[in-house]
Amino acid sequence: MSQxxxxxxxxxxxxxxxNQIxxxxxxENPSALYEPISYIMSLGGKRIRPLLTLMAYSLYKSDVSAALTPALAVEVFHNFTLMHDDIMDDAPLRRGQATVHEKWNANTAILSGDVMLVKAYEMLLAAPSEKLPTIFRLFNQxxxxxxxxxxxxxxxxxxDHVSEDAYIDMIRxxxxxxxxxALQLGAVLAxxxxxxGQKLYEFGVNVGIGxxxxxxLLDVYADQAKFGKQVxxxxxxxxxxxxxxxAKELATGEQKxxxxxxxxxxxxxxxxxVNAVTAIYNELGIDKLTAAQMHEYFEQGFAIYDSLSVPNNENYIQLLELVKNLVHREK
Amino acid sequence: MSQxxxxxxxxxxxxxxxNQIxxxxxxENPSALYEPISYIMSLGGKRIRPLLTLMAYSLYKSDVSAALTPALAVEVFHNFTLMHDDIMDDAPLRRGQATVHEKWNANTAILSGDVMLVKAYEMLLAAPSEKLPTIFRLFNQxxxxxxxxxxxxxxxxxxDHVSEDAYIDMIRxxxxxxxxxALQLGAVLAxxxxxxGQKLYEFGVNVGIGxxxxxxLLDVYADQAKFGKQVxxxxxxxxxxxxxxxAKELATGEQKxxxxxxxxxxxxxxxxxVNAVTAIYNELGIDKLTAAQMHEYFEQGFAIYDSLSVPNNENYIQLLELVKNLVHREK
Structure with missing residues (x-):
């Protein structure tokens, strides 16, 4: 693997x-089914998932174009989940624009989302035939x-009560x-x-939890001037x-x-x-505890990344930089 | 193919x-996600789609167990569409029982439906690897x-206006x-x-439109005593x-x-x-026109079935009987 x-x-x-998106x-037809797909896909976002697929692929092989359509499948799947989650959360806005169920209606958001999930599978089919059983098994999971x-x-x-373990497992x-x-897909394709492949998956899961x-943490401690939503x-x-x-676990007496x-x-x-609860968080050191927990997941992820059997080349460093840049988003 | x-x-x-369903x-976990799946799958129905897969398979090969899980994928997909359609149609009942969004809520019906679509793909993965590209391509379509x-x-x-052609294409x-x-899947697996395979698909599409x-036709002309819903x-x-x-196309003058x-x-x-509109239908001969159109699709389907290169064996006749029994449902 050291080519x-x-x-x-x-x-x-x-x-x-x-461009490919x-x-x-x-x-195209019926337009009520397909316009919401173009709409949500055009709202932007960091495209972090397909980028991770292509970057992971580039650790092993150069012709990233071979991984492009399967990489986009992950972005389409992600946007399908956003379209349906926004209905469930009754969210009016997505990336500052009207959500699909607001701009059209809930039925349209349900059905366009459904066909997006089918399209994600369609895009994965662009992978070489012999890899399909593995890719579909991993994707279904x-x-x-x-x-x-x-x-x-x-x-x-x-x-009323959610345990720390149950919470971490939910966000996982x-x-x-x-x-x-997304990362493992790049590895399989390459x-x-x-x-x-398994290590890249674990790397992604750990930094994802982080x-x-x-x-x-940012939702409470971000700089309002730089933060996109209400702190x-x-x-x-x-x-x-x-x-x-x-905080609920650690608070006692009057604080509780x-x-x-x-x-x-x-x-x-x-x-x-916001001020009162933040003060309680500060007293309990919740900010430091959360940051420590977060760094533990990042460090765990980076240690796994470090153990990959790939040459320590430019692409290896770039993928690491990409993830580290996400880690150091402005507070 | 004449084994x-x-x-x-x-x-x-x-x-x-x-049994397999x-x-x-x-x-199992979270139960709010999986209970609605067991629920809708247990409401019954004729299981016509997986039965068609197994019967089509049996035209060519005997070991139907090899086709079982992919056949069930079609039934799971069908029930996923029912779960989501029922939300969109705001339907209170499905096979005489509360619909999932009524028994639970719309969010549960959206999300359980989503995971059912993933499960349908998971079940198709039980097919032999070399057939997966074909099966997934056909299924996605x-x-x-x-x-x-x-x-x-x-x-x-x-x-206001829907053309006959547009209507036929919609039901297709x-x-x-x-x-x-469902039928083509059986052929591909066998x-x-x-x-x-293509002929079995066309057979299914034609009788499906029929x-x-x-x-x-039954919604207007069924015998109320035998009909499950309001005539x-x-x-x-x-x-x-x-x-x-x-009727809108043919009515003129006072009738229109x-x-x-x-x-x-x-x-x-x-x-x-109901009586007044039925009377207009009768005057215009809509019942006979619809029946003629219906029979044309059935005949077209049967002619295609007749052209299959399979031996005229018991299973060939049984599949035909199965479909013909559905055609001769009580009016």
């Missing part, structure tokens, strides 16, 4: 991906876990396994060893993030009473609640 | 299918058309292609010639069936005025409307 590969540029790969023939994670997330909303399923799959913990949104909605779960009171309040001043 | 196969019994195949490990047909059906509700996509796929025309339901809701489309008046009425006595 030399040509260095790739993430910017060029991104451009390549964007615009040009892929999802379908990941897709199933993403659905399971979303259901656990919805179940948690109605539960809901967001991390798809990053793992004929990497099964061991390297990313979600970072999201939880403290999770606190306002009592969202059971890692921070709240940890205070935290429970804020959670139970039905009418409150938003800023006052 | 001898052992005769199969449809009753035994049905029993076999029911009960025993298939769809998943059928699944896409089913979604397109459902969208056309919803679009038609909001349109929404219901007929899956019957065609190593039948590509030509026979079945839907029969449903349209005239389509008339009451102004559903754009073949009968209404044809009369038909349009009944369609436009917002408050009316249901029995009166």
């Amino acid at each position: 030399t590969t040509s260095p790739v540029s993430t910017d060029k790969l991104l451009q390549y991906l964007e 615009r040009e892929y023939p999802f379908g 990941a897709a199933t876990e993403v659905c399971e994670g979303q259901q656990h997330d919805m179940d948690f909303e109605k539960m 399923q809901k967001t991390a396994v798809l990053l793992g799959f 004929d990497a060893s099964e061991e390297d 990313f979600q913990l970072m999201d939880d 403290g949104g999770d606190i306002i909605s009592n969202k059971k993030t890692f921070l709240l779960i940890k 009473q205070n935290l429970n009171n804020w959670i139970a309040k039905e009418t409150f001043d938003k800023t006052e609640k | 001898t196969t052992s005769p199969v019994s449809t009753d035994k195949l049905l029993q076999y299918l029911e 009960r025993e298939y490990p769809f998943g 059928a699944a896409t058309e089913v979604c397109e047909g459902q969208q056309h059906d919803m679009d038609f509700e909001k349109m 996509q929404k219901t007929a292609v899956l019957l065609g796929f 190593d039948a010639s590509e030509e026979d 079945f839907q025309l029969m449903d349209d 005239g339901g389509d008339i009451i809701s102004n559903k754009k069936t073949f009968l209404l489309i044809k 005025q009369n038909l349009n008046n009944w369609i436009a009425k917002e408050t009316f006595d249901k029995t009166e409307k």
Whole structure:
């Protein structure tokens, strides 16, 4: 597996991906079925998943074009989950634009999402025939876990107590396994060893959990000037993030009473609640605890990455840089 | 393709299918995701699609067990479409029982349906590796058309005029292609010639269109004592069936005025409307026209079936009998 590969540029790969997303023939008729697909795919995003597939592929082989359509399948699948999750969460906005069920209606979002899932499978079919059993098996596993994670997330909303382990497992399923799959897909397509494929999967899952913990942390501790949404949104909605779960576990006496009171309040001043709960988090050191947990997942992921049997070439470093840049998003 | 196969019994195949449906490990945790799957799969139905797969397989090969899990994939896919269609149609009942979105809620029906679609692909993976590219390509095509047909059906509700051709094409996509796929899947799994596979598909599509025309006809002309739902339901809701489309096309003068008046009425006595519109249908000979159209599709299908390169053996006759029994459902 130590063949030399040509260095790739993430910017060029991104451009390549964007072009292909615009040009892929999802379908045209009926337009009510296909317009929402073009719409959600055009809303942008970092395209991190297909980029990970192509970058993982480039660790072993140079002709990334061979991995392009399967890589896009992961992005299409991801956007399918967003389209359906937005219905379930009754979300009005996605990347600052109206969600599909708002712009059209829930039925359209259900059905366009369904056909997107079929299209994701169609795009995976662009992989070489002999790899299809492996790719479909891995993809089915990941897709199933993403659905399971979303259901656990919805179940948690109605539960009083959620354990730290159950939370980590939920975010692993809901967001991390798809990053793992994206990387492993690149490895499978590039004929990497099964061991390297598995390691790339584990790398993706670990950093994926880290990313979600970072999201939880940023929601409370981000700089409002740089943050895309309202800081403290999770606190306002009592969202059971890692921070709240940890705080409920550690708070005692008056602090616990205070935290429970804020959670139970039905009418409150938003800023006052955010400040009060953040103060409790600070007293309990929740920010440091979460950051430590997050770094543990990142370090675990990087250690696995470090053990790959690939040459320490430019692409190896670039993939690492890509992930590290995501880790060091502005707080 | 003229090897001898052992005769199969449809009753035994049905029993076999029911056992496997009960025993298939769809998943358990989270229960809110998997219970609706067991629920909808247990509501019964004729299991006509997987039965067609096994019967088509039995035309060429005897070991139907090799086709069992892929056959069930078609049934799981069909039930996924029912689960999502029921949300879109706001249907309270399915086979006399509460629909999933009524028994649980719409979010559960969306997400359980999603995972069912993934499970259908998982079950197709039980087919031999070398057949997967063909099977997935055919299945993706059928699944896409089913979604397109459902969208056309919803679009038609909001349109004043729907042409006969557009209607036939909608029912072809929404219901007929899956019957065609079920049959072709059996052929592919049994190593039948590509030509026979294609013919079985066309056979299924033609009789599938015939079945839907029969449903349209029965909705108006069935014997209420034997019919599972209210006779005239389509008339009451102004559903754009073949009968209404044809009547709007053929009615002139006072008849046309009369038909349009009944369609436009917002408050009316249901029995009166059903009787009045049925009378217009009778005057225009819509019943005979629809029956003739239906028989044309059936005959076309049977002629294609007749041209298969299989021995005229017991299984050949049994598959024909199975379909003919569906054709001669009580009016």
